[in-house]
Amino acid sequence: MFVRITTDCKNRNTTLDDFGMTSGSDAIISLNEIFYKKGIEIYGEKEPSEYVYQVKIGAVRSYKLLSDGRRQIGAFHLAGDIFGLANGSAHRFTAEAIVDTTLRLIKREALDRVAETDPVVTRTLLGMTTLNLKHAEDHMLLLGRKDSVERVATFLVEMDERIRTSQVMALPMTRRDIADYLGLTLETVSRALSRLRRGGLLDFVGNTQRQITILDRKRLREVDCQRH
Amino acid sequence: MFVRITTDCKNRNTTLDDFGMTSGSDAIISLNEIFYKKGIEIYGEKEPSEYVYQVKIGAVRSYKLLSDGRRQIGAFHLAGDIFGLANGSAHRFTAEAIVDTTLRLIKREALDRVAETDPVVTRTLLGMTTLNLKHAEDHMLLLGRKDSVERVATFLVEMDERIRTSQVMALPMTRRDIADYLGLTLETVSRALSRLRRGGLLDFVGNTQRQITILDRKRLREVDCQRH
DNA sequence: CGGGGGCTTGAGGCCACTCAACGATAGTGG
DNA sequence: CCACTATCGTTGAGTGGCCTCAAGCCCCCG
Numbered sequence: 001m002f003v004r005i006t007t008d009c010k011n012r013n014t015t016l017d018d019f020g021m022t023s024g025s026d027a028i029i030s031l032n033e034i035f036y037k038k039g040i041e042i043y044g045e046k047e048p049s050e051y052v053y054q055v056k057i058g059a060v061r062s063y064k065l066l067s068d069g070r071r072q073i074g075a076f077h078l079a080g081d082i083f084g085l086a087n088g089s090a091h092r093f094t095a096e097a098i099v100d101t102t103l104r105l106i107k108r109e110a111l112d113r114v115a116e117t118d119p120v121v122t123r124t125l126l127g128m129t130t131l132n133l134k135h136a137e138d139h140m141l142l143l144g145r146k147d148s149v150e151r152v153a154t155f156l157v158e159m160d161e162r163i164r165t166s167q168v169m170a171l172p173m174t175r176r177d178i179a180d181y182l183g184l185t186l187e188t189v190s191r192a193l194s195r196l197r198r199g200g201l202l203d204f205v206g207n208t209q210r211q212i213t214i215l216d217r218k219r220l221r222e223v224d225c226q227r228h
Numbered sequence: 229m230f231v232r233i234t235t236d237c238k239n240r241n242t243t244l245d246d247f248g249m250t251s252g253s254d255a256i257i258s259l260n261e262i263f264y265k266k267g268i269e270i271y272g273e274k275e276p277s278e279y280v281y282q283v284k285i286g287a288v289r290s291y292k293l294l295s296d297g298r299r300q301i302g303a304f305h306l307a308g309d310i311f312g313l314a315n316g317s318a319h320r321f322t323a324e325a326i327v328d329t330t331l332r333l334i335k336r337e338a339l340d341r342v343a344e345t346d347p348v349v350t351r352t353l354l355g356m357t358t359l360n361l362k363h364a365e366d367h368m369l370l371l372g373r374k375d376s377v378e379r380v381a382t383f384l385v386e387m388d389e390r391i392r393t394s395q396v397m398a399l400p401m402t403r404r405d406i407a408d409y410l411g412l413t414l415e416t417v418s419r420a421l422s423r424l425r426r427g428g429l430l431d432f433v434g435n436t437q438r439q440i441t442i443l444d445r446k447r448l449r450e451v452d453c454q455r456h
Numbered sequence: 457c458g459g460g461g462g463c464t465t466g467a468g469g470c471c472a473c474t475c476a477a478c479g480a481t482a483g484t485g486g
Numbered sequence: 487c488c489a490c491t492a493t494c495g496t497t498g499a500g501t502g503g504c505c506t507c508a509a510g511c512c513c514c515c516g
Binding site: 466482 | 489496499505508509511515516
């Protein structure tokens with residue numbers, strides 16, 4: 001459980017706008033940055049939710065565990081994403097840094113205080129929660145009804161929209177992480193990727209298998225056979 | 229597509245409290261009741277969300293479809309439940325009456341108007357959306373990582389808490405509905421129920437298979453091996 | 457250069473799906 | 487009242503997709 005405060009943490013006072021929130025009032029809230037090494041837990045399921053987080057650099061996984069260790073990742077949080085917004089006293093997921101990660105954080109208590117007097121903030125919270133809900137609803141369809149190739153195709157389309165830079169997307173997570181996100185095993189994910197590659201829909205770049213170029217977006221979206 | 233306005237619809241004006249919402253202001257909003265015959269669609273996915281609904285009598289299923297007809301039910305709505313709260317312009321599910329159902333409904337537009345001036349209503353909306361999100365998150369774990377018997381056990385525990393009356397719960401939905409909720413086939417649901425019955429955890433009551441008594445709640449919760 | 461983590465691929469097994477048969481019940485119409 | 491039909495549920499037999507187990511490669515790093 002190694003946590004280090006970054007040296008570039010100036011503990012400056014900023015407005016909520018810096019945190020991606022619009023606010024009618026000019027509330028000043030103190031923002032800190034914390035650095036988490038790859039693999040380190042940010043918070044645990046059932047822990048009191050003291051902070052809300054935004055990814056500055058890096059990537060985070062949010063997951064639940066069954067008593068025998070089976071893991072379901074509910075979401076990946078990438079640069080710019082806000083997470084840990086429990087809207088209740090306790091976190092519903094465990095969050096871990098996938099790679100070395102720098103987070104901004106805001107005290108939940110302070111956020112609540114602002115939200116009480118500023119309806120715009122409450123509405124922003126509602127909007128973010130609705131986005132999370134929409135993602136979870138789509139993911140239920142994937143987990144309940146899609147086969148392995150469809151799941152991986154859906155995953156690639158989602159990641160393509162979120163982290164593509166110049167034709168190549170560099171995935172921060174391992175095959176195991178992808179598998180636990182998609183309700184599969186890492187071997188099945190690997191086989192599905194190989195099938196898509198053999199089908200000419202994508203290709204690996206470089207000598208690591210984490211960088212992927214999508215060669216045929218149209219066909220990939222067709223494999224992910226979601227309605228519209 | 230048969231919709232009939234119930235004769236006992238008085239079109240009376242009521243406060244939001246009647247709809248299960250607390251409000252600081254004494255907003256008056258017109259409430260209607262509509263009757264839906266078993267199997268009738270209430271709204272479709274992607275349709276503009278004109279109303280929010282509360283189940284007065286009956287039961288409703290909310291689902292998504294893949295292009296080839298595979299169905300994933302995201303939630304069942306039972307007496308008292310509020311649903312159709314899209315927090316956006318379009319519905320994200322199709323909703324259908326499972327049995328003959330009477331709904332109360334409220335114009336979304338009116339709700340938005342009240343929420344604009346009344347922060348308490350916005351906060352209530354946030355609370356309801358958060359509850360929906362929590363349910364979806366738990367359901368992702370079920371769909372991604374639980375086996376068939378665990379899924380059915382989880383389902384029974386959930387329903388037991390929601391519709392138990394005097395030791396017996398009367399399920400309104402078919403085995404197919406349960407299967408599409410749990411990401412299984414109807415045969416697998418049937419087999420899992422038989423296994424739980426043979427194991428002495430539950431029993432069927434009457435000559436229909438829709439009425440179930442849970443004989444051993446403790447062991448049923450153990451089968452649903454979720455962490456705490 | 458040895459060791460470990462990450463990834464791929466193959467072989468075999470198992471759980472859930474598919475297909476099918478059958479019984480029970482409810483609704484319909486002659 | 488009794489076919490007749492449709493819907494719903496259970497159970498069995500066989501299949502298949504994903505999981506399990508294992509081997510081997512590559513890369514990074516001490």
